[in-house]
Amino acid sequence: MTQTPVPLPYFDRILESLRDGDAEVTVAFGRHVHWGYWDRPAQADGSVQDYAVAAERLARRVATAAGVRDGQRVLDVGCGFGGTLADLNHRFAGMDLHGVNIDGRQLVRAREQVPARTGNQVHFVAADACRLPYADASFDVVLAVEAIFHFPGRDRFFAEARRVLRPGGRLALSDFVPRVMIPILWDYFDRRFKPIVTRLYGPSDMRCTFTAYRRLAHAAGLRLLRKEDITAGTMPSYRVLRPLVRRVAPHPDEAEEVIRRVEFSTRIGLLRYLILSFMPA
Template identity: 35%
Template structure:
């Protein structure tokens, strides 16, 4: 585990920061929110839930399915999945033991009330503690920017999916593979400078899925529904020109974007 990941999701507890209201840790999908009106925590939480809804809708109806979330954090997305999509079961996978402890505490009532429908396990995206073909659906919401090895993630995803199973990943990537992109992002954004986020083109994950035999690989930019709302929310704490506001700047300068990738495991 990279030291920045260990600190950010351990002692620093990013999920407890006001910018991530509700315990989710994602930038949000703001399509259904009027950005011309004042934003409250209600709209912020809605944006984070809507990002999960966007991902889950892209996988097809997960009813009766066994769903795996890779990089589940506090498991708030697992709870949304269970509550709104009624799958047979959801497994939340995270590499950080502190996050798993917080997830089990946050969902203690649900874990007791519906044993077997929700569980949290520790593991890395590149070495998932799951059986071959164990899941019908794999999702990952704003975690892939941390994964050290996207090819290993693609291979493990194929292994744990049943034939015909689907994967949906959403996160931020560089728009191309120009060699100067990592340096540009490190100058703009602290999370790239300290190694928390890894600068890679979206094609790196798409190609990894294709090379591992996935079909119907689709890449969709959803940045227009992410970056403006995220930047407006950040403006409550940070002034223009401060590094957190540079996410929008990197998007507007054609360096970084937010994507949704979907694919199907061949039979």
């Protein structure tokens, strides 16, 4: 089995729970490992089944932001267990679908879960988001669903996404985006909480504001197409995640604390959940 070259403690535990047949973890995280999206948040029922449907809806929104359609070559970077590509494989025809993940263990499950439908191709490759093993101008669409904060550098990922996109192609991603960057406040959060965040998630960087995203895109030769603020629609995620994260965390109290901090920062408007889409300038 391929070992992960970067520590992703939450995935170690999710993989363990999946192996042990934990039914709730399998429903909630067996296909998608990210927040959910509800068109009508008041109707979320707090169940893992409802969460799984909402997670698929969120991934679908990112694909929609990239304008995915029949006959395209699509790359999903940080593809987890392949949930986003599974949905595209199911809904579109004549597709050449590629998933990249730094963690080969996740790809074993992705390959099992996403057999190509007739007329489609599906490939999963172990690689780093910042060193994509693909030719220049070879994809119509690049996606990154709630994964970019793990990548070794957003600037390097943007350069790679731009390189592999064809003229007229699209990059769409979802991320937790601070409304403003107040370095002194963020340094304080980092000193207090970064160690426990790292013990749960491994390396992550949530300091990229929307303004910084614009700058990154410009530097990489990409143009922002659309910013969608879907924060309100993601809020029911926390009710499900608070208890669930305890089951897949090496340090349950710390993990719940991390989720509560993210929830609090979001409720007071410090953090937003955005879907951003770009095309070559």
